[in-house]
Amino acid sequence: MKSQKVGEGYCLGIESTADDFSVGIATFKGEILANIIDAYIPPEGGIHPREAARHHAEVADKVIEEAFKTAGIKPKDLTVVAFSQGPGLGPCLRTGATVARTLASYLRVPLVGVNHCVAHIEIGKLKTGAVDPVTLYVSGGNTIVAAFDAGRYRVFGETLDIALGNCLDVFAREAGLRQKAGEPFGAVVEKLAKSGKRLVPLPYTVKGMDMSFSGLLTAAIKALREGGYKLEDLCYSLQETAFSMVVEVTERALAHTEKREVLLTGGVAANKRLQEMVRAIAEEHNAKFCTVPSEYAIDNGAMIAWTGVLAFTHGAITPIEESFVRLRWRLEEVEVPWMG
Amino acid sequence: MDGVNQPLLIKKGAEAYLFLAEWHGKKVVLKRRLPKRYRVPTLDEQIRTYRTIHEAQLMHEAKKAGVPTPTIYFVDMRDSTIIMEFIEGKQLKQLLGEISAENRQHLCRKVGELIGKLHKYGIVHGDLTTSNMIQARDGKIFFVDFGLGEKTRELEAKGVDLHLMKRALQSTHFKFAEECFKSVIEGYSRVLDGETVKNVLDKIGEIERRGRYIAERRNEM
Numbered sequence: 001m002k003s004q005k006v007g008e009g010y011c012l013g014i015e016s017t018a019d020d021f022s023v024g025i026a027t028f029k030g031e032i033l034a035n036i037i038d039a040y041i042p043p044e045g046g047i048h049p050r051e052a053a054r055h056h057a058e059v060a061d062k063v064i065e066e067a068f069k070t071a072g073i074k075p076k077d078l079t080v081v082a083f084s085q086g087p088g089l090g091p092c093l094r095t096g097a098t099v100a101r102t103l104a105s106y107l108r109v110p111l112v113g114v115n116h117c118v119a120h121i122e123i124g125k126l127k128t129g130a131v132d133p134v135t136l137y138v139s140g141g142n143t144i145v146a147a148f149d150a151g152r153y154r155v156f157g158e159t160l161d162i163a164l165g166n167c168l169d170v171f172a173r174e175a176g177l178r179q180k181a182g183e184p185f186g187a188v189v190e191k192l193a194k195s196g197k198r199l200v201p202l203p204y205t206v207k208g209m210d211m212s213f214s215g216l217l218t219a220a221i222k223a224l225r226e227g228g229y230k231l232e233d234l235c236y237s238l239q240e241t242a243f244s245m246v247v248e249v250t251e252r253a254l255a256h257t258e259k260r261e262v263l264l265t266g267g268v269a270a271n272k273r274l275q276e277m278v279r280a281i282a283e284e285h286n287a288k289f290c291t292v293p294s295e296y297a298i299d300n301g302a303m304i305a306w307t308g309v310l311a312f313t314h315g316a317i318t319p320i321e322e323s324f325v326r327l328r329w330r331l332e333e334v335e336v337p338w339m340g
Numbered sequence: 341m342d343g344v345n346q347p348l349l350i351k352k353g354a355e356a357y358l359f360l361a362e363w364h365g366k367k368v369v370l371k372r373r374l375p376k377r378y379r380v381p382t383l384d385e386q387i388r389t390y391r392t393i394h395e396a397q398l399m400h401e402a403k404k405a406g407v408p409t410p411t412i413y414f415v416d417m418r419d420s421t422i423i424m425e426f427i428e429g430k431q432l433k434q435l436l437g438e439i440s441a442e443n444r445q446h447l448c449r450k451v452g453e454l455i456g457k458l459h460k461y462g463i464v465h466g467d468l469t470t471s472n473m474i475q476a477r478d479g480k481i482f483f484v485d486f487g488l489g490e491k492t493r494e495l496e497a498k499g500v501d502l503h504l505m506k507r508a509l510q511s512t513h514f515k516f517a518e519e520c521f522k523s524v525i526e527g528y529s530r531v532l533d534g535e536t537v538k539n540v541l542d543k544i545g546e547i548e549r550r551g552r553y554i555a556e557r558r559n560e561m
Binding site for chain 2: 199201204207208240241244247248251252255256276277278280281284
């Protein structure tokens with residue numbers, strides 16, 4: 001074992017808020033040594049929280065083992081164990097938390113509970129070099145525009161109902177599309193949208209700084225069932241409408257905060273059309289456009305490990321008795337002392 | 341555009357630009373919604389057209405509710421522009437710092453009454469800041485910029501509206517924000533019934549506790 005100096009150490013992070021079970025290992029200096037992701041793909045329909053949790057419990061030991069192997073370190077080398085404490089699906093979160101508690105107790109190392117949304121922003125910054133961005137975080141579970149101010153990441157705008165990724169997923173399922181490993185619903189919709197040409201009128205709902213996607217989804221499904229529209233055109237219209245909404249709010253946040261960077265992250269960040277739109281507003285406001293590499297934009301253990309490092313080195317420890325999961329833990333409830 | 345002379349850019353917003361200009365011999369304000377190149381042209385046009393019409397309608401409705409707004413002279417759909425009356429006067433943002441405490445109280449009560457009238461009529465302004473209120477020479481207070489407004493009777497929307505007012509006061513008039521907001525609520529209570537006022541105030545408290553808003557969190561810390 002390497003002798004451990006001040007400022008050196010390893011953090012293992014466990015992510016299990018939704019359909020992915022993932023384990024990452026980060027050094028205190030910010031190197032990501034491992035990031036193993038095992039996705040649960042339901043045979044049909046959406047994510048059933050209990051089924052996903054069962055998957056997580058089944059693959060946990062295998063994923064942890066692989067993470068150690070990839071990182072080239074041993075369990076006893078760990079300084080701290082971090083886990084995604086929320087927000088997310090209860091059964092999934094609890095499975096990850098149980099694994100984390102067990103590991104930390106067995107190795108006699110401290111435990112750190114990490115906010116999933118903060119982790120997305122932090123790994124995005126680490127991987128793109130962004131320092132103080134306006135973040136657009138769009139995934140199957142979250143749609144948030146946030147920026148740092150006065151000790152916390154503040155939510156400037158968010159969805160009032162379902163997440164953007166969820167809107168695309170449900171539409172894809174209703175249209176009878178299939179996802180597979182490496183090609184989630186979002187990618188299937190994106191591919192079809194590329195050959196769409198005709199814009200079908202769909203509700204565009206921005207209320208102040210917040211957005212709503214449920215009416216858009218209902219209208220898109222209705223158009224699908226009524227027939228008379230090409231599926232490609234519907235995918236195109238759905239994307240154009242939904243993306244314009246999040247980009248409009250992001251632009252307002254950018255104009256208001258006058259930050260110099262825009263960070264695009266979350267599962268939907270992989271979409272090339274969305275990237276193009278966010279890049280356009282970044283250029284208009286002389287800001288740098290930073291898009292997070294896919295492996296670190298989707299739910300991943302590395303982001304939990306790295307945020308665990310940041311929290312732990314700034315004095316945060318979560319005692320086991322306070323490590324209960326927090327299903328609705330909001331981004332701005334978390335203090336981020338490392339953002340000076 | 342026909343008849344517009346010497347437009348002078350006075351404000352660049354995230355969504356629209358404001359120009360001061362002369363139009364058929366009148367001093368006017370042009371509010372122009374600019375195309376966004378990130379949106380496909382069809383959608384971009386739909387959004388700009390809808391919002392331009394919607395804003396013009398709201399300004400007109402506000403008048404019916406008894407709230408002075410600039411008179412609309414012309415709505416040009418081709419380049420989504422509203423041509424409206426230029427209100428000669430002072431923004432409340434400036435004014436509040438220049439007058440006596442007594443006058444401030446009077447002015448804020450008046451503002452509260454106007455907000456109450458809007459809400460009673462089923463309109464929320466959506467961006468109640470002291471820069472969006474202008475006192476004309478004859479003392480009348482005009483509300484401008486209804487770009488984020490909507491017709492709604494929802495309690496939540498009213499709460500957010502007043503909450504934004506409170507926040508705007510705190511950020512630009514820190515020293516007397518509290519007394520000003522108190523007067524605003526006094527004026528508001530003159531127009532709306534006790535129960536509604538209580539519900540709206542409760543709602544404001546709830547919105548603040550959600551912690552989305554910066555100033556309240558700062559005070560807590």
